[in-house]
Amino acid sequence: MPAEETTPQLFPNRFADAVGPGGGEPARDACRCVGHSTRTRPARVTFHGERQDTGAAGWQHLLALVDEAAADGRPVFRPFVEMSAPERRQVVTLPPTIAQLTAVKHLVLYGTNLVRIPPEIGSMTSLERFDPYTSHRLHWYPYELTRCTGITDSTVSTRALYGNFKYRPPFPALRPVTRAGEADLGALDPAVWGTEAVRTCSVCAGPVDRDLHQVWISRLVGTDVLPLLVNACSTACLAALPEPHSGYVPTPHTGGPAVVQPAGRW
Numbered sequence: 660m661p662a663e664e665t666t667p668q669l670f671p672n673r674f675a676d677a678v679g680p681g682g683g684e685p686a687r688d689a690c691r692c693v694g695h696s697t698r699t700r701p702a703r704v705t706f707h708g709e710r711q712d713t714g715a716a717g718w719q720h721l722l723a724l725v726d727e728a729a730a731d732g733r734p735v736f737r738p739f740v741e742m743s744a745p746e747r748r749q750v751v752t753l754p755p756t757i758a759q760l761t762a763v764k765h766l767v768l769y770g771t772n773l774v775r776i777p778p779e780i781g782s783m784t785s786l787e788r789f790d791p792y793t794s795h796r797l798h799w800y801p802y803e804l805t806r807c808t809g810i811t812d813s814t815v816s817t818r819a820l821y822g823n824f825k826y827r828p829p830f831p832a833l834r835p836v837t838r839a840g841e842a843d844l845g846a847l848d849p850a851v852w853g854t855e856a857v858r859t860c861s862v863c864a865g866p867v868d869r870d871l872h873q874v875w876i877s878r879l880v881g882t883d884v885l886p887l888l889v890n891a892c893s894t895a896c897l898a899a900l901p902e903p904h905s906g907y908v909p910t911p912h913t914g915g916p917a918v919v920q921p922a923g924r925w
């Protein structure tokens with residue numbers, strides 16, 4: 660078991676009230692797809708392919724909680740605390756309506772069943788604290804998260820991340836270019852592209868209506884270096900990306916088993 664799972668006392672009381680009612684039913688699904696050590700890491704990984712069931716009670720509840728938080732302008736948003744365990748398990752992403760949460764400074768996503776976060780999180784520009792800790796199926800984040808430039812504090816389960824410095828699990832292989840006509844960018848297979856739709860460029864925020872260019876880049880967000888998925892509209896936008904964080908793959912890359920990463924620290 661990863662050390663951080665067995666040493667929760669490193670974060671005394673910080674998340675004591677961050678988890679909702681249990682009720683005996685599982686709130687999330689197990690995930691070992693990136694392994695948890697140099698010995699257990701796989702040679703290749705693929706994205707989680709789960710799609711959100713938008714008819715599920717948990718999803719409907721989450722939509723209502725987002726609307727409520729947008730209306731009252733609360734600074735701390737902890738939606739999963741208010742959901743039952745079966746409801747939490749039904750939610751694998753966040754709704755695009757999180758873009759309305761422009762007053763939220765602290766987003767708590769502790770112990771969720773999420774497998775992806777949508778690019779609309781980049782509109783939550785008041786964010787200062789980002790806590791997806793122990794959401795063990797979140798292996799990557801959208802590049803749009805770097806638009807939340809006020810984030811100074813984060814708590815992420817490092818061992819769950821693609822390319823993390825502890826044991827360098829691989830990144831999913833990306834299609835470097837998806838030509839217009841090769842795929843419907845509004846109805847993608849998340850197991851292949853990581854998302855069900857790409858509408859706007861992660862870099863320039865313009866429309867992606869011709870070719871889609873996908874790359875990985877590792878950057879510092881808050882206090883964590885995160886693997887970020889870039890959905891770019893053009894090679895010019897790829898060229899405009901900043902340098903990756905020191906100690907990680909030194910250029911944006913398309914993942915897969917051939918990518919050479921620096922050695923893990925442990």
Ligand SMILES: [Zn+2]
Binds near residue numbers: 690691692795
């Ligand atoms: Zn996984």
Ligand SMILES: [Zn+2]
Binds near residue numbers: 864893
């Ligand atoms: Zn662009």
